[in-house]
Amino acid sequence: MGRARALSIGPGIDPLHFHGTVHSVFGRALNIGLDSGRLAALVATELPNAPATIRVDPGGRAFTEFAVPGETAACRAGILRFGGGLTVDLRSAQSWLAEAPDGRPNKAAWQSLYNITTRTTMAGELKQWPGLRICLHPENFGDMPPGRLIATLDPLVGLGPGLTPAGDDFIAGLAAALYWSGSGSLLAPHLPGWAARTTQVSRWLILDSSAGQINQPVCDLAQALASDGAAPAADAVLKLGHLSGTAMILGLLAGYGFAWPDLAADRGAAA
Amino acid sequence: MSALQKIFPGMYRDSVALMRLSAEASELPGIEAVSAIMATEANIALLAEAGLLDGLPDAGPNDLLLVIQGGDDAAIAAGADFIESALNDTPDAGGEGGGEAALPHSVEAALSSQPAANLALISCPGEYAGAEAMKALRLGLDVMLFSDNVSVADEVALKTLGDEMGRLVMGPDCGTAIINGVPLGFANVVRPGNIGLVAASGTGLQQVSCLIDDLGGGISQAIGTGGRDLKSEVGGRAMMRGLEMLAADTGTEVIVLISKPPDADVAKRLMDMAENCGKPVVINFLGAGGGAATLEEAAHLAVAAANGETADIANLPRHNLDADGVAKARAALGPAQGSIRALYSGGTFAYETMLILQPLLGPIWSSSPLDPDGLLDDPWQSRGHTVIDLGDDIFTRGRPHPMIDHRLRGERIVQEAADAETAVILLDVVLGYGSHDDPAGELAAAIGEARDIAEAAGRWVNFVGFVCGTDADPQNAARQAEVLTGAGVLLTPSNAQAARLAADIVGSGP
Amino acid sequence: MSSDLFHSDLSVVNVGLGSFADAIDGAGGQAIRTDWRPPAGGDVDAGAAVAALINDAQIDAANETAFANYLAAQPILEGVGRAGDCLPGMGERTITHSGPPVAWQDMCGPVKGAIIGAIIYEGWAADEAVAQALADSGEVTFAPCHHHNAVGPMAGIISPSMPVWIVKNSSSGNMSYCTLNEGLGRVLRFGAFDGEVLERLNWMQDVLARVMDAALDVLGGIDIKTIMAQALHMGDEVHNRNAAATSLLIKALIPAALRSGLDQAEIAAAIEFMAGNDHFFLNISMAGCKSMLDAAHGIAGSTIVTAMSRNGVEFGIRVSGAGDQWFTAEAPVVDGLYFPGYSMADAAPDLGDSAITETAGLGGFAMAASPAIVQFVGGTPADAILRSREMQQITLGRNPALTLPALNFGGTAAAIDVRKVADQSVLPIINTGIAHKEAGIGQIGAGITRAPMECFAKAVRWAADNKAGG
Secondary structure (H helix, E strand, C coil), X not given: CCEEEEEEECCXXXXXXXXXXXXXXXXXXXXXXXXXXXXXXXXXXXXXXXXXXXXXXXXXXXXXXXXXXXXXXXXXXXXXXXCCCCEEECCCCEECCCCCCCCCCCHHHHHHHHHHHHCCHHHHHHHCCHHHHHHHCHHHHCCCCXXXXXXXXXXXXXCCCCCCCHHXXXXXXXXXXXXXXXXXXXXXXXXXXXXXXXXXXXXXXXXXXXXXXXXXXXXXXXXXXXXXXXXXXXXXXXXXXXXXXXXXXXXXXXXXXXXXXXXXXXXXXXX | CEEEEEEECCCCCCHHHHHHHHHHHHCCCCEEEXXXXXXXXXXXXXXXXXXXXXXXCCCCCCCEEEEEEECCHHHHHHHHHHHHHHHHCCCCCCCCCCCCCCCCCCHHHHHHHCCCCCEEEECCCHHHHHHHHHXXXXXXXXXXXXXXXXXXXXXXXXXXXXXXXXXXXECCCCCEEEECCEEEECCCCCCEEEEEEEECCHHHHHHHHHHHHHCCCCEEEEEECCCCCCCCCCCCHHHHHHHHHHHHCCCCCEEEEECCCCCHHHHHHHHXXXXXXXXXXXEECCCCCCCCCCHHHHHHHXXXXXXXXXXXXXXXXXXXXXXXXXXXXXXXXXXXXXXXXXXXXXXXXXXXXXHHHHHHHCCCEECCCCCHHHECCCCCCCCXXXXXXXXXXHHHCCXXXXXXXXXXXXXXXXXXXXXXXXXXXXXXXXXXXXXXXCHHHHHHHHHHHHHHHHHHCCXXXXXXXXXXXXXXXXXXXXXXXXXXXHCCEEEECCHHHHHHHHHHHCCCCC | XXXXXXXXXXXXXXXXXXXXXXXXXXXXXXXXXXXXXXXXXXXXHHHHHHHHHCCCHHHHHHHHHHHHHHHHCCEEEEEEEEHHHHCCCCCCCEEEECCCCCCHHHCXXXXXXXXXXXXXXXXXXXCHHHHHHHHHHCCCEEEEHHHHCEECCCCCCECCCCEEEEEEECCCCCEEEEECCCCCCCCHHHCCCCHHHHHHHHHHHHHHHHHHHHHHHHHCCEEHHHHHHHHHCCCCCCCCCCHHHHHHHHHHHHHHHHCCCCXXXXXXXXXXXXXXXXXXXXXXHHHHHHHHHHHHCCCCCCCEEEEEEEECCEEEEEEHHHCCCCEEEECCCCCCEECCCCCHHHECCCXXXXXXXXHCCCHHHHHHHCHHHHHHHCCCHHHHHHHHHHHCCCEEEEEEEEEEHHHCCEEEEEEEEHHHHHHHCCCCEEEEEEEEXXXXXXXXXXXXXXXXXXXXXXXXXXXXXXXXXX
């Protein structure tokens, strides 16, 4: 089956020692359900760094050739071995950690990103889900008291289409923004409950994001918001999944909007 | 007489399998002596000493050497055939067709075929065992190193690396462990429960786990550290790691530490750690501190703590024979008969018994005595009160351990019975995985022979013993006890009680 | 950081007493049985050295690099040239031989005979006596072919005037060379040096070399790996079975030779010569394998074997990270099948650079492609498959360009790691011809042999001593 070397590995996995079973396999990625309860992802080089994600060069092969669901996956002393024979060397993988952006978003950047995102076809698709329509209005989060924020987010858990339901992606983006703006503790009491109610993949997405650990493109986007134009960085996020990226950006905007209500003010003509 | 010498180049079999095979072949008609060994220097020397070799064979440590001596060529040929077909009858033999099921030749190869492997159990010859353990550790496995004759330097290197990697190293010379309910090495089948053990003594671990089972308690995990762990050079590393793991283990509520006396600095470190670990810890350092003076006390204290009670160890029974019984046993002895001869397969039992008997009876003779004054001139010859550990290197050179092979102890039992001084013969009967199929049966035969010899000389010899095991063991403790009682052995529930009963019979008790 | 042993299902690798595994299985655990034997053939120090090398990230990384270089190699047969002009560092009084370095006085019969023959062929001496004196005098420099980017079968003698195949690795540019195969019977490589032998050598230098070079020029070179890959699907293992590869070679060369503009008679003679020798491709195979392995040589810290070779006295291996160092042991006498009238008592110890094919994953490693070979040891076709599988245990990986139909077209096992050889006490297997120990008699048998453990024991000790970080 071959050997590969990991390029980078995100937080949430012990790079030396773990055990699990292959959960699902796709063309450019596979998931491993670890004994610890987490899902770890093995992804092709071109996919971004993220928590519990190992990036590896597949040498031109599809991941479907690497392993099948149900197979053992065990890491011992930094070598990950699959029951079907693939080995992945984690020993020289770079440790990746999400870095917080340098500062708060500037208003023009926030509004530009708002305009870009709310006009995408994916945003249009989200509109088809009544429960998700609130996500399309990040500008309304600026004057929410904390209690109402929680009440607004609660029904979004596990809601919507996708491997990671769009509602969870929205919450993840929002949670990251709150963490980076220093208000992470607001969501903390509710997270265990929300995590328990959704899919295995989303559960960790929400928990990790609330600690500021979210995929690299979102980090880059947050950094771009703090400096200047966000359009190029937005592309990288919009490409994630089908609706996931869009929902995450909307959450990010909403979270920042909640923390700094001035961001959404004087928006000019409505979309 | 005819002889045959044959070399099987590159054929490797483990020493126990070869000894068993040789023993079986020696029963064949016309065979006088058979030895199948790996042609290491040490083994070749053994054969030469035994007069089985005709010059130096052209064989190395990875070659199997077979020597047979017998009455005639036909008998020898039959013996050779028997051995050869047994040697070739392995799951990996030949290689006709498939070969898919060929066994891995190394720990690394095993890990490649079974990525989820998480422990290596190493029982190869000592000169290679340290290196095998190091490989397993570097590959990210926890290690149980059963082999002995591994150097202190290697042990320290292994345990240091283990600490760095967060892995457990049990051993070297670790004969017993129970991890996640799975018996490793010589272990008993005991009830699962919430008491965790860490022991530098295999038989100590076995006794405490079985007594806990007897008392209605259960074992969460039983970790072996190897016999040398609590020396200063090694520093108690394995016991500390075991204690740390049990302290963090949600399945463990009470912890027991068992060892012969540690070096003082190590004992102190362990006791400090135990006090601060957050769970009740029962310590038996066999006379060197800790709340339990005997293995039996340790079991009682542990079970009580697990039940949230206190144990009244000051009032544990002295033993299970009433005053009449003791008097009867005494009365059967002749005037010359005053000595205890304790013949143990477990070294910790021997030690515990010496600790118990010395205050009661004075100096005890032994091949590994408490005081240097008590060293026997000839370990094969008892005098006065003698306590012997038949598992000691002196006795096991070239033969399997007495827990597997009872012939040596059987011979010694007969020898003691023939000695006019002997009043009591004291025995441990250790059951569990790895031990002989039917220790009681073997002993009963030897005891019968011994009684006949004593009787012919007009003497009665008392046999006192205890069964270290549970009914769930392959040998079934209850049935083993029946056989022993049927052979007239006075059985007690523990080694401590057996020692005290023996002392009472020779007239030291109240 | 505490062990997570208590939270996982116990899966125990059992090394030693088999009864322990039975007990674990009986109690509902998982026991992984091993067929363990003392590593490095029982050498305790070498075994300890292996332990220090297992799972070493730097060694593993170096090995991956070496392996990648080997896989990427594309040896191209470009032409034929004069040894003295092609082999780097070959002085005009140098004669190279197969295997590790060996002094003239210690050389075995066939090698000495071949050297005598080469000296006469070069014209440095008129007869055997003078040639012998010249060799004794020290005026001729002897060196392993391997030290001059070359390989040679059996005695492996290369002298400056001899024609050699020129092979270039188009991936990394390294060059390798080998003599052209003389054929069977009384030949120089078995130590014969009579008139017939010398006449043939001269014809090869004058005619054969020219025809070959011209044909290759027309073709623009031949991809050696492609022929090997096809030959593996046709019953060859390109060490002791070369008939299919030779046929494929001839097929490619004939049209090119015919278009070369050379004399018809010479072309015909060259073709007849090739067609009469089923092992003609062997020397090209050897140069091609050397090309692949030289690309893998010289990677600091790597424990991959880049050459296995014998000189009739010693068997030596070279290791990628060990530079020019040889790790040697006494060359074994091969216990194989002997031609009628001959036995092991007549045999020279193992001889030749042709084990470079096994080193590259061919020959004995590709035995599954050529089951007839196992008849040399009374085996069955199933045994041939087993041997190829067995070699997977001691190699880093498999070569997807060289596949074996009998293994479901899986790649042949390639890149021997000295650590794995020593750790498992599994030795590389070699298919080999057997030479008579006296010069000039020729091949007297063939068999299957194993590289000696001592070479690998020395290599792992070297590797442990030289480990980065101590």
